[in-house]
Amino acid sequence: MALIDIRQLTFSYPAAAAPTLHGVDLQVEAGEFLALCGVSGSGKSTLLRHLKPALTPHGERSGEIFFDGQPLGELSERQQSQEIGFVFQSPDDQIVTDKVWHELAFGLENLHIPQEIIARRIAEMASWFGISQWFDRDVSTLSGGQKQRVAIARIFLKNPPILILDEATSALDSVTEAKIQRAFDALAKGRTTLIIAHRLSTIRAAHRIVSIAEGVISEC
Ligand code: ADP
Ligand code: MG
Numbered sequence: 001m002a003l004i005d006i007r008q009l010t011f012s013y014p015a016a017a018a019p020t021l022h023g024v025d026l027q028v029e030a031g032e033f034l035a036l037c038g039v040s041g042s043g044k045s046t047l048l049r050h051l052k053p054a055l056t057p058h059g060e061r062s063g064e065i066f067f068d069g070q071p072l073g074e075l076s077e078r079q080q081s082q083e084i085g086f087v088f089q090s091p092d093d094q095i096v097t098d099k100v101w102h103e104l105a106f107g108l109e110n111l112h113i114p115q116e117i118i119a120r121r122i123a124e125m126a127s128w129f130g131i132s133q134w135f136d137r138d139v140s141t142l143s144g145g146q147k148q149r150v151a152i153a154r155i156f157l158k159n160p161p162i163l164i165l166d167e168a169t170s171a172l173d174s175v176t177e178a179k180i181q182r183a184f185d186a187l188a189k190g191r192t193t194l195i196i197a198h199r200l201s202t203i204r205a206a207h208r209i210v211s212i213a214e215g216v217i218s219e220c
Pocket of ligand 1: 013041042043044045
């Protein structure tokens, strides 16, 4: 049984002339690394946002999405937060606190994890993504690419089995992106991963590539 099972998903934004997603069928197995391609405006973000109910856009929808055999909408907030790590394209959409350290610790404090374990995990994750030197900085003073590195480090701290990245490295230069990608590939091993990316180097680790054009999905 697929871990994520999307069946005949059709979705229209309010007042849109035509659906953004047309009868999308997509099954993702546990542990699979899937890359989603398509030109700007083809519906990539709209599709991925359907995989986390807290982010699902408002509009008219038909079809079904199952998570591990259970309708996705039945997952509790806590399950959603623990199971599915989501990184947006725009780093400013996901910053919730002031200092980089707080930004990293935020989700963990909510899970009531002891402080010393939080500190150890953050130190380890920060070294993967080269962000330790920014702990005391205000997140607002970081560049877009630096914010993206913090955002990617942050999802791994919660250790979610599913990772969804929507152009999460778009503000990085290609040398930094390659470094972050190596860290990401190592940490993502064994997890179910869905990414939207444009550079070939970013999707080289993918097991499967699917493309979306005008809301219709096809295997590459
Ligand atoms: P992609 O991520 O592939 O660039 P999106 O999923 O963001 O594409 O957008 C697909 C289509 O849906 C585009 O035509 C876009 O204009 C439209 N769209 C995206 N978000 C909204 C929204 N909140 N309200 C109305 N239309 C939207
Ligand atoms: Mg998008």
